[in-house]
Amino acid sequence: MLEIQDLQVSYGQIKAIKGISLSVPDKSIVTLIGANGAGKTTLLRTISGLIKSKSGSIKIAGEEITSCPAHEIVKRGIAQSPEGRMIFSNLTVQENLKMGAYLRKDHANISKDLDYVFNIFPRLKERISQAGGTLSGGEQQMLAIGRSLMSKPRLLLLDEPSLGIAPILVRTIFEKIVEINKNLGVTVLLVEQNARMALAIAHRGYVIETGKIVLEGEARDLAENEEVKKAYLGSG
Amino acid sequence: MKPQFTFLLVFAALAALSFTMGAVDPYYLTVIIFIGINITMATSLNLINGFTGQFSLGHAGFMGVGAYIAAIISTYLTTHGMSSDGVSGILVLAASLLGGGLFAALTGLAVGIPSLRLKGDYLAIVTLGFNEIIRVIIQNVDFKIAGTHYVGGARGFAVPQLSTFLWVYGIALVVVYFVENVIHSTYGRGFLAVRDDEVAAEAMGINSTRFKVKAFVIGAFFAGIGGGLFAHYIQYITPDNFTFLKSIEIVVMVILGGMGSTYGVILAAIILTILPEALREFSDYRMIIYSLLLIILMISRPQGLFGNASIKKFLAKWKTGTATN
Amino acid sequence: MGEILQQLVNGISLGAIYALIALGYTMIYGVLRFINFAHGDVFMVGSFVAYYTATAVSKFFPVGSVPAAIIIFLVSMVFCAVLGATIEFLAYRPLRIRPKLTVLITAIGVSLFLEYLSQLLFGATPRGFPEIISNAPFYKSKLVTINTVQTVVIITSLSLMLVLRLVVMKTKIGTAMRAVSFNQQAASLMGINISSVITFTFMIGSALAAAGGVLYGAQYPSIDPLMGIMPGLKAFVAAVLGGIGNIPGAAIGGFIIGTVETFIAGTFLSTYRDAIVFAILIGILIFKPSGIMGKYEAEKV
Numbered sequence: 117m118l119e120i121q122d123l124q125v126s127y128g129q130i131k132a133i134k135g136i137s138l139s140v141p142d143k144s145i146v147t148l149i150g151a152n153g154a155g156k157t158t159l160l161r162t163i164s165g166l167i168k169s170k171s172g173s174i175k176i177a178g179e180e181i182t183s184c185p186a187h188e189i190v191k192r193g194i195a196q197s198p199e200g201r202m203i204f205s206n207l208t209v210q211e212n213l214k215m216g217a218y219l220r221k222d223h224a225n226i227s228k229d230l231d232y233v234f235n236i237f238p239r240l241k242e243r244i245s246q247a248g249g250t251l252s253g254g255e256q257q258m259l260a261i262g263r264s265l266m267s268k269p270r271l272l273l274l275d276e277p278s279l280g281i282a283p284i285l286v287r288t289i290f291e292k293i294v295e296i297n298k299n300l301g302v303t304v305l306l307v308e309q310n311a312r313m314a315l316a317i318a319h320r321g322y323v324i325e326t327g328k329i330v331l332e333g334e335a336r337d338l339a340e341n342e343e344v345k346k347a348y349l350g351s352g
Numbered sequence: 353m354k355p356q357f358t359f360l361l362v363f364a365a366l367a368a369l370s371f372t373m374g375a376v377d378p379y380y381l382t383v384i385i386f387i388g389i390n391i392t393m394a395t396s397l398n399l400i401n402g403f404t405g406q407f408s409l410g411h412a413g414f415m416g417v418g419a420y421i422a423a424i425i426s427t428y429l430t431t432h433g434m435s436s437d438g439v440s441g442i443l444v445l446a447a448s449l450l451g452g453g454l455f456a457a458l459t460g461l462a463v464g465i466p467s468l469r470l471k472g473d474y475l476a477i478v479t480l481g482f483n484e485i486i487r488v489i490i491q492n493v494d495f496k497i498a499g500t501h502y503v504g505g506a507r508g509f510a511v512p513q514l515s516t517f518l519w520v521y522g523i524a525l526v527v528v529y530f531v532e533n534v535i536h537s538t539y540g541r542g543f544l545a546v547r548d549d550e551v552a553a554e555a556m557g558i559n560s561t562r563f564k565v566k567a568f569v570i571g572a573f574f575a576g577i578g579g580g581l582f583a584h585y586i587q588y589i590t591p592d593n594f595t596f597l598k599s600i601e602i603v604v605m606v607i608l609g610g611m612g613s614t615y616g617v618i619l620a621a622i623i624l625t626i627l628p629e630a631l632r633e634f635s636d637y638r639m640i641i642y643s644l645l646l647i648i649l650m651i652s653r654p655q656g657l658f659g660n661a662s663i664k665k666f667l668a669k670w671k672t673g674t675a676t677n
Numbered sequence: 678m679g680e681i682l683q684q685l686v687n688g689i690s691l692g693a694i695y696a697l698i699a700l701g702y703t704m705i706y707g708v709l710r711f712i713n714f715a716h717g718d719v720f721m722v723g724s725f726v727a728y729y730t731a732t733a734v735s736k737f738f739p740v741g742s743v744p745a746a747i748i749i750f751l752v753s754m755v756f757c758a759v760l761g762a763t764i765e766f767l768a769y770r771p772l773r774i775r776p777k778l779t780v781l782i783t784a785i786g787v788s789l790f791l792e793y794l795s796q797l798l799f800g801a802t803p804r805g806f807p808e809i810i811s812n813a814p815f816y817k818s819k820l821v822t823i824n825t826v827q828t829v830v831i832i833t834s835l836s837l838m839l840v841l842r843l844v845v846m847k848t849k850i851g852t853a854m855r856a857v858s859f860n861q862q863a864a865s866l867m868g869i870n871i872s873s874v875i876t877f878t879f880m881i882g883s884a885l886a887a888a889g890g891v892l893y894g895a896q897y898p899s900i901d902p903l904m905g906i907m908p909g910l911k912a913f914v915a916a917v918l919g920g921i922g923n924i925p926g927a928a929i930g931g932f933i934i935g936t937v938e939t940f941i942a943g944t945f946l947s948t949y950r951d952a953i954v955f956a957i958l959i960g961i962l963i964f965k966p967s968g969i970m971g972k973y974e975a976e977k978v
Contacts (some may be wrong), residue, residue: 166866186866187870195866202863203863204856204859204863206855207856214852216867267868407781472777473711473778473781477913478962478963482955484952485955485959488948600785600789604782639796643789644786647768647786650779650786651771
């Protein structure tokens with residue numbers, strides 16, 4: 117589904133991503149784990165076209181998208197639930213979700229998908245006409261994921277869905293991610309600091325350190341890897 | 353060369369040059385005088401906009417305050433027994449310019465303090481607002497002392513002619529000398545620090561508020577003197593001489609010269625004073641060309657035509673060139 | 678009492694025009710975070726387009742008739758919508774990621790350009806604006822006279838504001854506008870083409886300014902290339918008063934500024950009215966920069 121080849125990204129003089137290659141197979145969940153500042157968010161922002169890469173290529177289902185503007189990339193079937201959630205505080209929950217479906221013309225299916233989102237996140241339905249800014253952190257996260265689903269993506273990029281959320285909600289959200297992947301067949305690239313949770317639901321995983329992939333493999337194997345355990349799972 | 357020495361040398365050259373001015377065609381003399389006044393205006397605005405990073409669109413307001421106060425003082429003095437010739441004339445003008453400058457500085461203080469909470473385009477709009485308020489006030493003031501009209505509201509105010517080449521350029525030299533030396537002194541680095549990173553400047557113990565107010569007060573002081581020189585050259589001033597369009601004109605000089613480059617700004621003041629005159633033949637088109645150039649400049653070279661770096665490079669080249677010769 | 682009522686009517690009909698201009702300022706500020714200094718000049722162009730359209734239309738419909746007025750409004754609004762989009766495309770779009778001051782100076786350049794180009798094309802001397810809307814009394818009593826033109830100004834402005842509100846609140850593009858004004862990056866992650874939304878905003882804002890220009894010409898029938906400066910600045914004050922970026926705020930601000938100005942004009946402070954409007958601006962920016970309706974948003978460094 118997603119193929120990244122030797123991608124390099126810089127902010128001015130600072131190299132944020134120093135040649136990353138990774139692949140996300142169709143209908144899988146792949147997770148990217150790493151410390152703060154390792155370049156995870158930068159990678160997702162580059163895939164979504166918010167940052168221009170210096171070199172390398174990004175392909176979705178074989179199609180080159182490296183130099184596409186952000187709104188074109190959404191058209192190609194990539195949606196992102198960004199770091200910090202970026203809910204439109206001034207729009208209602210419903211309007212936020214409708215913005216997710218901005219490019220779609222199939223109105224009948226949009227309301228079906230809206231129902232689906234309300235089905236997996238019933239809390240959102242209760243708050244349907246509330247302004248996005250009035251939701252709690254966890255609800256905003258649900259809204260962000262729901263909103264990204266509304267574009268009917270082939271590939272869903274999730275940036276730190278567990279950040280700043282009550283632990284009990286984190287579990288729910290991760291369960292929903294699995295559900296979305298299974299029921300809708302959406303491919304997921306999940307960026308997380310919470311490596312334990314991420315590796316538990318993912319099929320494959322990559323470990324990123326200062327802009328480079330240092331480890332990759334089956335999620336199960338990574339979870340057993342001594343180095344990963346030491347560095348990211350908090351046990352020796 | 354020591355800066356003091358350069359200063360004296362340039363002043364001597366200006367003094368020598370001033371003797372030739374009698375032979376210059378009055379039209380060209382006017383252009384030359386306006387160049388000198390615009391150098392004062394642009395250099396003083398550069399202290400606020402270029403070096404301290406505040407964006408003032410109200411410099412013509414300070415100029416207007418200086419012009420009118422100076423004109424009031426000179427009119428009062430010359431109608432109360434002082435001659436406008438010779439030493440007496442010099443004293444009259446000196447007193448007028450000083451009074452105009454000080455009053456403009458006070459206005460600068462009054463504008464600067466409340467505006468400090470604002471940044472960027474809001475500050476620009478507020479200074480523009482102050483500019484217009486000053487203009488409207490001038491427009492509404494008219495009084496008589498001993499049969500002589502003062503200020504004259506919208507009609508205008510007749511002013512004795514006292515400004516000469518040497519006065520105009522002497523003052524321009526003082527302003528340039530002052531701004532350059534202040535900026536390159538240890539103390540003056542505070543202005544640049546406030547511009548470059550206010551938070552960092554504060555962290556280093558620089559009171560950024562104080563520097564901003566100082567920039568406004570000093571800038572306004574010199575603008576007031578510039579206004580006084582202007583009034584005592586053209587001999588008739590009206591509030592319309594000091595609208596925000598005049599402020600924009602000065603801002604454009606600072607921008608074209610490259611914010612924060614004194615020599616660039618001087619060059620821009622010269623070019624932008626001559627350019628409209630040179631284009632007088634195409635008077636219908638000149639302001640259109642002028643505004644288009646401004647837009648194109650902003651899109652293609654926002655650092656100004658003569659940004660700091662290019663001028664320094666040029667001077668360095670020139671210096672090494674002369675040294676090897 | 679009668680005089681106060683009369684002033685109120687005059688003030689509201691002036692304020693309605695300020696409100697239309699202020700809406701454009703506030704919408705453009707909303708999506709681009711900059712003061713479109715040239716907005717008042719688009720208003721002026723609107724007046725001139727109406728002036729020439731009135732002449733052309735008079736061959737088919739009598740000046741002062743309803744169809745003539747509708748055609749004049751539409752032509753002027755469409756013309757200025759295209760003008761606004763063109764200005765954005767040529768002058769502002771290349772500066773999207775530059776410091777705001779660069780954009781402000783460019784906007785000043787655009788403003789001067791429109792003023793001087795108009796002086797070249799239309800001449801600097803004021804022209805009489807045709808009576809496209811009758812200025813005969815529409816309602817007359819002992820206390821107050823309301824002219825037809827005042828009635829039309831108020832009704833047209835209110836209707837346009839209502840339409841704008843519907844567009845912004847109920848349509849997809851309007852929701853996209855609000856999304857863009859809140860967070861451009863998030864909006865582009867939705868697949869929203871930011872540039873198209875900005876173009877659309879400029880078109881709407883400029884069309885409203887044009888409508889304001891036509892109404893202004895009808896109400897104060899003398900137009901010249903510099904006529905946009907003062908109404909433009911006052912409408913800006915209105916936008917700030919209402920909380921810049923806040924659409925209902927801009928409308929309310931417009932009515933307040935128009936009314937305040939008209940009342941001052943009726944007192945001994947008459948000649949100070951421009952200064953007082955600016956004093957209001959300074960007062961708000963210093964003491965309540967969020968305006969009467971807005972939430973304050975600290976400037977991002």
